[in-house]
Amino acid sequence: MAAAHFDLRSRLASGGPFLFSWMTAPSAALAGQVARLPFDGVCLDMQHGMIGFPDAVGMIAAINAAGRPALVRSLWNDAATPGQCFDAGASCVIAPMVNTRAQAELLVRAAKYPPMGSRSWGGYTAQQAAGLSPAEYLRGANRMTMVFAMIETVEALENVEAIAATPGLDGLFVGPSDLSIALSSGAGIEKTGKHTLAAMARVVAAAKANGLVAGAFGGNAEVIKTYLGLGFTFLAAAVEVELMQRGAAELNKALQV
Template sequence: MASSYPTAHNTEVQNPRLRLLNTLRKKEPALMTFIAIPSVRHAQIVALTGLDGVIIDCEHGHIGDDSMHNSVSAISALGVSPIIRVRGPQPDILKRALDTGAHGLMVPMINTAEEAQAVVTYSKFPPQGLRGQGSAFPAIGHGLTTPEYMKSANQTILTILQIESKQGVENVDAIAAVPGVDYLFIGPNDLAQSLLGYTPAKGDEPVFVEAIEKIVAAARKHGKWVGRLVNDGPLAVEALKKFDSVAITGDTKAISNWYTAQISCVRP
């Protein structure tokens, strides 16, 4: 199902501030990570590592509204794209996240085309959707005036939907077909739990591999970007042979793993 209006895939808007979108459109490997710790300084440190996008985890992270706003501001000011993983698809949650100036939304556990369409509807201004306007903050995160932001937001903000359940996989072709959906992101841990009854997956289970392939095929069929979570750089290199983009672990795991490895050198 083709979109009847410009989207992130075919927009003619040029905005150098939108680093993740620009990297994806150039067909270069787009790198992200998750942050769950609420700190402006922490957000800045992560944003300065060379990533294209930083996913502010408001689903599972310890991040409230104040930290969400502050992290978006800090990340975007450094020329990196702040993406907010919201805690759910409710219209007020989507609007609140977008009003930070985020460059995209990641919405977890999308299971049907109807749910995907609702996310698009409440993420876009009229006439394509029902998003309301009333804040000066979103334009700041895009380096624009409010009128400029209003003209460009519908076609530059990334709508990223997570496929992470058996039902989501079953309906992934219809989900990917929804106009305004830009990117499918695989949540491998929840997907493994749903399909296998345990997590993490070993990675070679036939039902798990088949599900991954089905998600990638749906994205390719409908001209959408596709990505997934990986644990480290070497796995990212391998994954990018198939995916447009990856998120390399998250801050809490990265910090824990680094200290554990260093201390094990001292206390083997």
């Protein structure tokens, strides 16, 4: 498990930028290679990628074997996925569609063991990979694992201060594409538009006021630099298929005479 090799919580508490890659393709072999790129971690996209839980199990193991934390963007804000992913050795779950304080509380309940939550016991893969006894794992699990609520709708933005104050929540994560679509009533995607950035600044303020990590999906250098300037520190830097596209384009350009 990731926690046996690195301490994600302490790393994020340092305040320095944590830039991670993003995967959509279901391949443990590819995940092991992506984890060896110069990024701080790898996130598996179970919502918009093609990755199901059986795929994620092998991918999480490959990422952890490479010495990187495995992060998972779950399919939805459901009660099953956080515990499953943590059982498999993930360090962090990012849950979409958390629009209210009540929904954030349900997320924490699903992700944390008592007294903080009601996560079901059975993380055998995580325990074995970490080399921890069941008692050791239980004592440290709530600290070793982190859960983020996505802020990507107008409703979530209106409730962001209440969501951020949810006990046990570790971070907020903005989906700027969905948020900008929502803010513009479907007019378009503006990841660095004026209204999007104003909304994202509000998310950062709510996170900081409650000691949470502020995260967002960046995707390219320009957007990442803009978000770092707002105070975000936990950023998705690049998607694996886009990295391949950029690499191929660069090679083709270099070959042209």
